Amino acid sequence: MPAPIAIIGGTGALGFGLAQRWDRAGVPVVIGTRPGEHPPAPGLEALPYGAAAEHAEIVVLCVPFRSQSETLTNLRGHLRRGQLLIDTTVPLAAAVSGKATRTLGVWQGSAAQQAEEMAPPGVRVVAALHTVSAARLRDPDRRLAEDVLVCGDDDGAKRDAIALIERIPGLRGVDAGGLEHARIAEQLKALLIGIDARYRTQAGLRIAGLP
Numbered sequence: 501m502p503a504p505i506a507i508i509g510g511t512g513a514l515g516f517g518l519a520q521r522w523d524r525a526g527v528p529v530v531i532g533t534r535p536g537e538h539p540p541a542p543g544l545e546a547l548p549y550g551a552a553a554e555h556a557e558i559v560v561l562c563v564p565f566r567s568q569s570e571t572l573t574n575l576r577g578h579l580r581r582g583q584l585l586i587d588t589t590v591p592l593a594a595a596v597s598g599k600a601t602r603t604l605g606v607w608q609g610s611a612a613q614q615a616e617e618m619a620p621p622g623v624r625v626v627a628a629l630h631t632v633s634a635a636r637l638r639d640p641d642r643r644l645a646e647d648v649l650v651c652g653d654d655d656g657a658k659r660d661a662i663a664l665i666e667r668i669p670g671l672r673g674v675d676a677g678g679l680e681h682a683r684i685a686e687q688l689k690a691l692l693i694g695i696d697a698r699y700r701t702q703a704g705l706r707i708a709g710l711p
């Protein structure tokens with residue numbers, strides 16, 4: 501039995517949507533949740549963040565930007581060299597009561613680069629899944645047909661992340677360059693939130709011209 505994927509913040513909109521889709525695709529998943537904050541997810545194993553991360557080779561971080569740094573500080577003793585950390589964080593201005601169509605400046609350049617700075621040495625950090633709509637993921641009747649930009653400085657880590665993302669039918673992973681490009685992927689989510697509001701939809705991304 502392969503190690504499960506740990507989804508930190510896996511009771512949330514994005515985390516639970518991913519958990520359901522991967523579970524349906526036969527990928528073993530464990531939900532990381534803060535004790536007492538949420539009832540365990542029905543049908544899926546739920547553990548405190550640290551224990552969930554220790555169980556996994558791949559950890560997907562799905563917490564709000566305002567708690568990204570605290571969560572990674574608390575996870576420091578639980579993450580280990582060689583693990584893949586997929587950061588999905590979008591630093592929306594909504595985190596500080598601003599507009600959801602704007603992003604905050606992050607000193608490191610992006611939320612993903614902040615994650616890399618905070619993760620223990622040897623943890624392979626990749627940024628992905630920013631432009632995927634949680635609402636669409638969570639609707640089992642919605643067929644997905646979209647691209648997921650994957651940014652990171654370790655080609656092997658990006659390949660592993662793309663393979664995992666593509667276990668979800670209808671998602672195609674696209675190598676979008678180094679981790680410094682995560683800033684652009686994160687900002688695209690703010691753009692899509694505005695498009696969602698204007699067109700009353702849940703927009704995604706499709707890159708034309710790929711082989």
Ligand SMILES: NC(=O)c1ccc[n+]([C@@H]2O[C@H](COP(=O)([O-])OP(=O)(O)OC[C@H]3O[C@@H](n4cnc5c(N)ncnc54)[C@H](OP(=O)(O)O)[C@@H]3O)[C@@H](O)[C@H]2O)c1
Nearest residue numbers: 509511512513514533534537562563564567589590630634
């Ligand atoms: N929603 C989307 O469509 C979408 C798409 C792409 C990326 N993202 C990114 O994914 C991350 C999660 O977004 P979301 O929409 O899933 O958020 P959400 O529904 O609020 O869920 C976030 C989860 O994070 C955990 N958490 C940890 N610290 C928290 C805190 N201080 N306050 C609230 N929850 C906290 C909670 O799980 P426990 O209480 O169980 O620990 C919660 O269920 C964000 O960084 C967001 O930018 C979201």
